[in-house]
Amino acid sequence: MLIAGFPAGAWGTNCYLVAPAAGEECVIIDPGHEAAQGVEEALKKHRLKPVAVVLTHGHLDHVASVVPVCGAHDVPAWIHPADRYMMSDPERALGRSIGQQLMGELTIGEPDDVKELTDGSRLDLAGLEFTVAHAPGHTKGSVTFRMPEASDVPSVFFSGDLLFAGSIGRTDLPGGDHTEMLQSLARVCLPLDDSTVVLSGHGPQTTIGHERATNPYLREVAQTPFGHGGGTAAPRRGM
Numbered sequence: 001m002l003i004a005g006f007p008a009g010a011w012g013t014n015c016y017l018v019a020p021a022a023g024e025e026c027v028i029i030d031p032g033h034e035a036a037q038g039v040e041e042a043l044k045k046h047r048l049k050p051v052a053v054v055l056t057h058g059h060l061d062h063v064a065s066v067v068p069v070c071g072a073h074d075v076p077a078w079i080h081p082a083d084r085y086m087m088s089d090p091e092r093a094l095g096r097s098i099g100q101q102l103m104g105e106l107t108i109g110e111p112d113d114v115k116e117l118t119d120g121s122r123l124d125l126a127g128l129e130f131t132v133a134h135a136p137g138h139t140k141g142s143v144t145f146r147m148p149e150a151s152d153v154p155s156v157f158f159s160g161d162l163l164f165a166g167s168i169g170r171t172d173l174p175g176g177d178h179t180e181m182l183q184s185l186a187r188v189c190l191p192l193d194d195s196t197v198v199l200s201g202h203g204p205q206t207t208i209g210h211e212r213a214t215n216p217y218l219r220e221v222a223q224t225p226f227g228h229g230g231g232t233a234a235p236r237r238g239m
Contacts, residue, residue: 001025001153003157004042004217011061014201018147023047025126029145029158030201031065039069047110051078051126054117057142057162058086058093059173070111072091078123080134080219081116082175083141093139102215110137115141120134122208133188135162137181138169144188154195157208163189163198165206168217184223 002024005016008031013033026048031039043050050073055063058079066077066087068234079087086093088111117123119134123145130145138161145158161169162184194209212236213219 001147001150001156002046002048003156003199004046004230006035006038006042006162007202008035008038009061009064009200012202013061014199015039015065016199017046017048017050018040018126019046019048020127025049025051027052027054027125027128027130028069030056030062030160031069032062033060033064036068036072039065040072041187048074049073053215054109054123054125054130054145055079055083056158056162058083059138059139059161059226060090060094061088062160062201063087067109067111069135070113075111076115077111078091078117079113080118080143081139083139084110084114084116086141088140088185091102092174114202119143120181123182127199130158135188137171137184138162140175142184143168146192148192149167149195153169154197155193156199157189159189159193159198159200162202163211163215164200164203165211167201190222191217191220195236200231 001018002021005014008015013032015031016029017026028050052075053066053070070077117132121132123130133144135142137142142160147156149155171181193207196208198206
């Protein structure tokens with residue numbers, strides 16, 4: 001399996017291209033702010049043909065390049081319905097102070113073909129299998145994508161802004177909820193095998209085992225499910 005990832009834009013949002021191998025079809029995950037050029041470079045380098053864009057949530061730093069990427073390759077974008085409005089109304093999604101800073105820089109709107117994700121569904125795209133888990137907390141429509149273990153690789157978990165190496169996503173923007181975040185961590189992350197590779201929306205890759213042992217938030221929910229806040233404030237990565 002081929003996973004080509006790169007940080008893009010002002011918030012260093014990780015965009016991923018996933019394919020069975022070089023020279024085959026691929027899925028693009030979270031083409032965010034200033035990601036379009038990086039996507040095209042990765043497609044050319046690995047000789048990939050995109051078949052879909054899938055989105056972990058609707059914040060601009062994860063979706064700002066969806067329209068040009070989908071338009072250039074005539075592919076659909078998949079997003080949870082609770083976050084779909086964010087593609088057309090980022091100011092409401094981020095709050096006025098952040099949204100106004102960006103409105104003049106970006107082309108806002110939906111791609112021509114938008115499909116909606118549901119909890120527990122399975123996407124079979126580009127010869128790959130992704131299991132969707134609804135994981136609200138960062139936004140109401142946040143989701144994760146998990147790929148099963150294969151003969152040559154462990155299970156891979158695209159966590160979006162739910163789980164980072166050493167931290168979690170912020171919950172102080174519109175639609176954020178700390179209690180929901182802890183519930184999502186407990187329901188979605190804790191059952192995963194320790195060997196599961198975590199590829200998050202910001203920052204370096206990690207594993208569930210490492211986060212289970214060291215991440216204060218994951219340790220909190222493991223010890224007292226759905227805890228009540230506690231811990232050190234998460235670093236403010238992304239939006």
